Amino acid sequence: MFGQKDANDPAGTYEKTLVEAFMAKYPDIKVNLETIDFTNGPEKLIAAIEGGNAPDVLFDAPGRIVEYGKNGKLVSLNDMFTDELKADIGNEGLIAACGDDENYWMYPISSSPFFMVINKEVFEEADALQYVNLEGDRTWTTENFVKALEALNKAGKLTGSVYCMNQGGDQGTRALINNLYGGKMANAELTKYTVDSPENRQALELVKKLIDDKVLEFGPEINAGGEIELFQSKTLSMSICWGTSAAKNFPTEFTQVWLPFPSNDGTPELEYLINGFCVFDNKDDARAKAAKLFVQFLCDSEEVGKANVLATGAFPVRQSFGNLYEGNADYELLTAFTKYYGPYYNTMNGFANMRVQWWTMLQAYLSGEKTLDDALATFQAEANKDL
């Protein structure tokens, strides 16, 4: 059984052809394909895992996969992480993200940065485009970001939204807030969440002020999905949760300008997504072996591997795959963004809980229900509770 959580392709036709190709190559292995819906995917999967009906192979991100691994639900992939693979990836942070101290749980195939996007025409109309850097890597400063927001606001445009209904797409709000003044989510050792820092405080205070001045929208009733829709329908002038799959699924009538997050020193740290596969431990060695074979078939072979990377609309983790997007200016920009990848904290202990605490904190502080001190104190205590 091959589960995957990205349901953008409603019928799963592409996956079907993959499965057929694999079965043609290995006729003695039978693969059933199942598409799990995006929003409730994790919960459904938990139910299946809990009842011992987990799929054999699942396509997902490291955050949840490593959590399953730590909980003893997966087969260790240490044997698949050969020196050849590690050398080919050549990015310590990315490799570390695929497992915990002892085991690798996820076999990575592609990665993709999260960034922000603006509506170029609206920015032009509001005379705000002057604050945006359209050169080189397009990095820009917090100061110019605020100026752009104010210009948009003056022109009667809604700017962006700090959405926080639940954890959906919360990396966008974290990236925005962390970057404004160079704050960090966690310490360098990735053992403790450190949101209560002077940098983050300054950033949160700025965001609160912008919201109170109605220069920025506060969205406790929407998550990233809603924010992206509002951007697509031209209600908002920017989205802070943009990525290659959003770009693919939400085509716009206006010109998109992809940007890194603004930062005070002009050097952003971007969040990124790693895509990969894990193998569930269904207490059957033969099945696990077949599953690993299937994963390797999907990721490593020159032809299928590259096609799969392209299908995810992301960038290969294997450098040997080269530049798959020659001549695509947007994607070459994103390739440039990969050098701004920040530390990957999504596999830290208590990550799932931290996400709950994050939007809870945003709601509490930005709605004015709690002071910054109280909101951050609760966040620090709760998020670090089990560490």
Next chain:
Amino acid sequence: MQKSMTREQRNMRSPYMIIMTVLLILVSLFFIFPFYWIITGSFKSTAELNIIPPHWFPMEPTTMHYERLFVEPSFQWLLNSFIMSLISMILVCIVASMAGYVLAKKRFPGRVAIFSLLVAAMALPRQAILIPLVRIMNTLGLHDSLWAVILPSIGWPFGLFLMKQFAEGIPGEMIEAARIDGAGEVNTFLRIVMPMLKPAFGALAIFTFIIVWNDYMMQLVMLASRAKLSIALGIATLQAEFGTNYGLIMAGATMGSVPIVLIFVLFQKYFTQGIALGAVKG
């Protein structure tokens, strides 16, 4: 009789009644509006959906949202909802009428104990057993299958009460007479009891059908893969994925609500009876 008619007619024409009727019509509009808004919304273009002031009626009707909806396995979702409701309906009717009949008409050891247990269970919220039910379905290998929604719906003793209630009204002499004629237990049940329970079947059938159709929570925890979703769950999924794409979501909501509303309209008589019957003893 004559007198009471005139009293009612007098009542109907009193200024009080006229004011109340006008108020009632206004309130009714409020209740009909969401349904109206769903259907008209599904035919509005995306631009028209976001217009303020809103258009009360689609000026340039479009089927674009339905075209998008049909890319999803939406007919399968509809079919799944039908299958689940229909099977539950049939099984509940069979199981409940058999049990209701003996509880009403037979005296046997353990009858009181069983009945008390059923009464006690009626008071429990179904949701309290949600997690164990998921676990049980997993163990049975039924996770992500329509049976995972169907089976628990049959366990619920509501239908049994309704049937018992009704079966108590069957004259004992009729059953005796059948026995004297030499009819076996099964024959008596099929030929004498079941026809007598006909009105109760109507009520229970439509009740079960609508309840299972709308049992979002159970569907949510039991069904997972895209092709197995119910129509309600399908709409919820679309809303989660396409947030404010109201045209698409309203198209889904139209598909999910129009069939069940039609069924309700056709069988409203039984439905109303069911509620009134259920009320007598809860």
Next chain:
Amino acid sequence: MSSITYGKHLFARSRKIQRQQTRVAYLFLLPALLFFFGFVVFPMGMGIYTSFFNYTMRDFDFVGFANYAELFRDATFGRSVVNTMIIAVASVPLVMLFSLWVATVIYQKPVMSRSFYRGVFYLPVVMGSVPVVVVWKWIFNRYYGILNWVTQTLGITQANINWLGDARYAIWCILAILFTTSIGQPIVLYVASLGNVDASQIEASEVDGASKWQTFRHVKWPSLLPTTLYVAVITTINSFQCFALIQLLTSGGPNGSTSTVMYYLYDTAFRIYRYGYANAMGVVLAIIIAAFSAFQFRVMRTDD
């Protein structure tokens, strides 16, 4: 009386027939009992049992009453209980008064229009919670929802209000939707029981020169009392089980202002994976609802 004669009758029969009758009865009961024990009693037992465990994806350790003790300290649970209570306390009188009013207006109407109105007020129930919630979500939308347009056109509000994103309004929005889905059944019940009121008593009262209100108060109301209690109980129970609305509309926010026990239970089990703790919540919820139902049975019995 009839059961006594029946008993004597039974006594007169031979033992063999009696045994056979018992067997037949149990055979007829078998399917129902199978489903009932398999999908109600057994899971209930399982829920109670596992509520004493620290039961997660990884662990299954006996912890005694620790989950229950934690419930009392859990601020979100407390908030969810309070919200649940608010919803119940606000909706019961609202639903009762409104449905009674509708019923008194429609019960004398011709059959056709009576069933039309009954259908109208039943519509939100029949449509199902998901279509109802998604359309309301659109109506409440702060940017394109019709509600903001209506309130601004009527001059009630000046700027767009974030109905679902503001803790001051969100729970009332939930309540409004819940209200529309709670009215159908009570109206049918009231219409039925108004039809049972003895017409001659009403006339006698009117002949005596009693006002409309007096007639209602002294003649109709006493016979409506059992129905009213029943309506109160089912509305309370419905409010306690309010889930789809929350899950689809607000995810319990903002600031936990719309979290209910049922929603929190779901969230705890399927997002944070604490099954034991969630089951403890389920048990508490079951006890509360069972207490309400017991209260109902008791009141109705003394009333008979």
